[in-house]
Amino acid sequence: MDRCALLAPATIAALEHDESARCADALGALDLPGGQVISSAVCGDDAQVRLTGDTLFLTRTATGWKVAAAGCI
Numbered sequence: 001m002d003r004c005a006l007l008a009p010a011t012i013a014a015l016e017h018d019e020s021a022r023c024a025d026a027l028g029a030l031d032l033p034g035g036q037v038i039s040s041a042v043c044g045d046d047a048q049v050r051l052t053g054d055t056l057f058l059t060r061t062a063t064g065w066k067v068a069a070a071g072c073i
Contacts, residue, residue, distance in 0.1 A: 006066060007068075038051060046059055
């Protein structure tokens with residue numbers, strides 16, 4: 001699976017800029033804990049998904065829900 005396809009376009013741009021690398025390479029270098037879903041909450045076009053080891057922030061796009069931020073414990 002292409003993990004970059006799960007990211008919002010602005011998130012990809014910021015990641016590539018911050019890491020000075022293409023998305024796939026930059027994601028591979030990050031230590032994101034992940035985990036099982038504990039809870040989720042939706043507010044309009046934004047959502048928060050709490051995992052056992054992380055919190056994800058999502059945004060609704062024309063192509064579906066995309067991760068706007070991760071690594072936000």
